[in-house]
Amino acid sequence: MTYVFVCSEVNLDYVSKGTWWVDSGASTRISVSMQGRMWSRKPTNIERFIYVSDDNKFLVESVGTFGLLLKTGVYLDLFETFVAPSFRRNLISISCLNKYGYTCSFGNHKVCFSLNSNVVATISLIDNLYMLDNVAFNNEILHSSARGTKHKLTENSAMLWHKRLGHISNREFKGL
Structure with a gap:
């Protein structure tokens, strides 16, 4: 079995390593640092690289779980997140959140995440991208x-x- 992880990046002048961006086109979660990591493991051979749409590939240093404390007071655990320091920004895949029971709704320049019909995050559109406004990391x-x-x-x-x-x-x- 071969896994192919796909995502695309938009060029921004500066992106803080602590910000997380919601991406409807990404097939996995990506972190550029270990900040917020609750645990991690070495990637398997098929997880060693992330391939992007322009045929570039990024080395994955580890795979782990990250915990984000949202402004609503809810912890968002990002399981199986790939740590790729040469990537430009942290990405949260909507399709991966959907696997864990989250639903998303788009409208009025915002995206809302819900779990069990409870809104856990409302994310605003910034420069045509959705940036998660988290309070802190789980630790x-x-x-x-x-x-x-x-x-x-x-x-x-x-x-x-x-x-x-x-x-x-x-x-x-x-x-x-």
């Missing part, structure tokens, strides 16, 4: 302090563990 949670400052909580931050452990005191936390 990075943004925390607002009482002063209104936003802090990024990573998996190993003391504040995140304080919250996970039921808001224990500093004394109890240091005793762990």
Whole structure:
């Protein structure tokens, strides 16, 4: 069995590595970095390259699951995402989301993703492309302090563990 993964890219001046773009023509999910990766594995021989419409191919360094925290508070897990650092942007394939039960509706310069009839994301059209406006990655949670400052909580931050452990005191936390 041979797999062929197809996608196309539009030339933009600058695209942040943290942005994710929704693509109705892509047959797989692609990430340009390991940022947001929850786990990964080495690609199999048939997964080693991504071929694009102009006959170029991009080396796949790993295949994994990425978790995106959306503004709606829903986590979007992108299973079997190909990591190809030489690619220009992160792509979310609509057909792949459909395999996991998501539905999409287009209209008014937006695309809405729903799961079990609940809207999980509304994505606006920017320069003729749909850019997902995610809050953070699954392993990075943004925390607002009482002063209104936003802090990024990573998996190993003391504040995140304080919250996970039921808001224990500093004394109890240091005793762990």
